[in-house]
Amino acid sequence: MRAINTTTGRPLAIEVRVLTGLSRLRGLMFARGLRPGQALLLPRCRAIHTGFVREPIDVVFLEATGHVLRLCDQLRPFRVRTCPGACAVLELPAGSAARTQTSVGDQVVLQ
Known part of the structure; x- marks a missing residue:
């Protein structure tokens, strides 16, 4: 799956992995991190933490649309x-x- 910012026309990620169950609980904790072009999607989520995450990350909160x-x-x-x-x-x-000039109000499509 890919995440495209249709407002800017730029791809946020070309390899999006959906986290559910135990993988969602673990997330990026103790992991090596994400390479450019990768992303994790946490559905039904309104809060995140970066406890035990090794490096800074960008976090994009999305509404249903x-x-x-x-x-x-x-x-x-x-x-x-x-x-x-x-x-x-x-x-x-x-x-x-x-890098993708993403900002609040932009439209992100997962495909």
């Missing part, structure tokens, strides 16, 4: 972020949002 509700650039380890109204979260390598 795919619009960006909140964007957390370069979120460092051991932080918590929430976004009431979000229905999913995309976790991306740090710098992905800036």
